[in-house]
Amino acid sequence: MGKALGFLKRDFLIEVSYRFNFLLSLAGIFFSASIFYFLGKIVDPAVVQDTANDYFSFVLVGMAFAMFLRTGLGSFAESMREEQMMGTLEAMLATPTSLSLIILSSSLWRFLLTSISVVVYLLIGAAFGISFAGANIPVALLLLILTVLAYSALGIISASFIIIFKRGDPINWVVSTVSIFLGGVLYPISVLPGWLRFFSRILPITYSLEGIRGTLLKAQGISDVTTDLIALAVISVVLIPLSLALFSLAVNHARRTGTLVKY
Amino acid sequence: MSAGSLPSSNDVAIRVSELVKDYPRAGKGFVPFFLPSWKKDVVRALDGISFDVRRGSIFGLLGTNGAGKTTLIKIAYNLLLPTSGSVLVLGANPMQQGIKIRRRMGMVNSEERSFYWRLSGRHNLEFFSSLHGLNHSFAAKRIDELGELLDMDYLDVPFSDYSSGMRQKAAIARALLHDPEVLLMDEPTRSLSPEAAYPLQDFIRKELVAERGKAVLLATQDMAEAERLCEDVAIIDKGNMVFLGALNELMRQGRDRLGQDAGLGDIFVDLVGRGPDLG
Numbered sequence: 001m002g003k004a005l006g007f008l009k010r011d012f013l014i015e016v017s018y019r020f021n022f023l024l025s026l027a028g029i030f031f032s033a034s035i036f037y038f039l040g041k042i043v044d045p046a047v048v049q050d051t052a053n054d055y056f057s058f059v060l061v062g063m064a065f066a067m068f069l070r071t072g073l074g075s076f077a078e079s080m081r082e083e084q085m086m087g088t089l090e091a092m093l094a095t096p097t098s099l100s101l102i103i104l105s106s107s108l109w110r111f112l113l114t115s116i117s118v119v120v121y122l123l124i125g126a127a128f129g130i131s132f133a134g135a136n137i138p139v140a141l142l143l144l145i146l147t148v149l150a151y152s153a154l155g156i157i158s159a160s161f162i163i164i165f166k167r168g169d170p171i172n173w174v175v176s177t178v179s180i181f182l183g184g185v186l187y188p189i190s191v192l193p194g195w196l197r198f199f200s201r202i203l204p205i206t207y208s209l210e211g212i213r214g215t216l217l218k219a220q221g222i223s224d225v226t227t228d229l230i231a232l233a234v235i236s237v238v239l240i241p242l243s244l245a246l247f248s249l250a251v252n253h254a255r256r257t258g259t260l261v262k263y
Numbered sequence: 264m265s266a267g268s269l270p271s272s273n274d275v276a277i278r279v280s281e282l283v284k285d286y287p288r289a290g291k292g293f294v295p296f297f298l299p300s301w302k303k304d305v306v307r308a309l310d311g312i313s314f315d316v317r318r319g320s321i322f323g324l325l326g327t328n329g330a331g332k333t334t335l336i337k338i339a340y341n342l343l344l345p346t347s348g349s350v351l352v353l354g355a356n357p358m359q360q361g362i363k364i365r366r367r368m369g370m371v372n373s374e375e376r377s378f379y380w381r382l383s384g385r386h387n388l389e390f391f392s393s394l395h396g397l398n399h400s401f402a403a404k405r406i407d408e409l410g411e412l413l414d415m416d417y418l419d420v421p422f423s424d425y426s427s428g429m430r431q432k433a434a435i436a437r438a439l440l441h442d443p444e445v446l447l448m449d450e451p452t453r454s455l456s457p458e459a460a461y462p463l464q465d466f467i468r469k470e471l472v473a474e475r476g477k478a479v480l481l482a483t484q485d486m487a488e489a490e491r492l493c494e495d496v497a498i499i500d501k502g503n504m505v506f507l508g509a510l511n512e513l514m515r516q517g518r519d520r521l522g523q524d525a526g527l528g529d530i531f532v533d534l535v536g537r538g539p540d541l542g
Contacts, residue, residue, distance in 0.1 A: 017382075087374050095395050
């Protein structure tokens with residue numbers, strides 16, 4: 001716990017040393033929400049009626065929670081590579097702290113910033129008239145935790161790739177591109193051809209967004225999102241041990257070849 | 264040390280036994296990665312190196328660039344796995360007890376980039392204290408103590424404003440945060456002027472070793488530094504041991520061959536066939 005707090009404090013201090021960065025991120029969220037607010041005025045609400053009341057609320061929730069997808073997928077590999085390039089990884093590994101704890105803790109700040117950004121997205125949505133009355137927050141949080149676990153497992157596989165090959169990680173690229181394309185972030189998967197919808201059903205983001213939209217925008221309860229919860233849990237149970245095994249193999253390979261701190 | 268003068272296990276801080284390290288030769292593309300290990304072409308970085316570092320002493324590991332000094336230190340830290348042989352630190356094998364043994368070891372290198380330049384020296388040391396599991400109030404006190412001990416009155420200045428000498432002191436302070444019994448130093452005064460290097464060398468010899476009884480494994484190619492600090496030395500060249508023994512003995516043997524004016528640098532060149540790379 002103390003080590004995780006140490007990482008959070010370090011990253012907070014570095015973040016505040018770049019004062020404009022966070023303000024610009026908030027401004028970016030405001031402008032992208034505004035664009036989708038006006039775009040929503042020309043989209044027929046019937047297109048999204050299964051999971052939302054109108055296109056703006058559909059896309060806002062999709063955009064906001066897809067941020068967790070990007071963070072889960074990318075943060076571990078990015079942290080690893082940043083520490084390698086800054087030259088700090090070796091100094092950290094000289095302490096009684098394991099590489100896995102270093103990578104997980106180095107990602108905490110990114111998850112915290114993502115959470116703040118998502119809350120800002122939802123607040124802007126509320127200011128633009130989206131109603132979250134009746135939102136089932138505990139179930140939405142449960143879905144979110146399972147989503148983060150599933151994408152973090154893919155992120156750990158991605159970090160394993162970076163440990164061995166250093167650059168050009170295909171896992172992050174493929175999974176994030178396919179998830180945004182087929183996962184129902186910007187448009188409902190019902191508009192996709194039938195054969196593409198099959199691929200949507202193997203992506204965690206599809207279940208995550210369906211469930212979160214249902215609980216936040218349609219006041220659905222746990223019984224309405226059971227399929228989504230089970231699908232996310234199964235994906236996490238399969239991917240987490242696989243990702244940890246691959247990570248261990250990658251670290252041992254790097255220790256044998258002397259490339260652990262190289263970039 | 265030589266077989267005839269083996270120290271007892273209790274006196275030994277670091278024991279290196281028959282250490283061999285092969286690196287796969289760099290290959291391009293994916294094919295070499297998937298080749299089985301017995302088909303990979305290798306470069307031998309360490310070839311059967313053995314020595315002991317006694318507690319309360321400074322052991323010099325001397326060699327040119329690429330001799331294998333850093334490889335050996337990385338194996339001691341479990342950043343690297345040996346091909347065969349072992350390194351025991353305070354009786355424990357870092358491969359099996361890496362986390363436990365790192366509580367009792369400190370590392371100093373000359374890598375200035377190993378700190379966060381946007382943070383002050385104090386914030387850097389606080390962060391590394393947390394990685395050692397030190398609680399906040401204890402760490403704050405310890406950092407003040409080390410600041411005083413190393414004469415660092417610039418702890419609250421951003422690290423990016425530090426000179427090379429100040430950064431090197433910060434690296435030593437970081438290695439001492441958890442008061443380790445064993446210190447591994449990889450060219451700790453490289454890139455420092457003699458005026459900046461001498462006080463640090465005095466600090467290592469007098470304060471850390473003579474006063475506090477720490478064991479230091481010093482990897483260096485600075486012969487003046489080795490002559491000032493080390494009691495025992497190993498000279499390695501391209502992974503092979505060229506000399507192992509007391510510095511006095513090395514000097515005596517060398518002067519017998521080269522004349523009484525010969526310094527450690529001359530003796531090193533005589534043994535290795537070329538001088539250290541001090542650029």
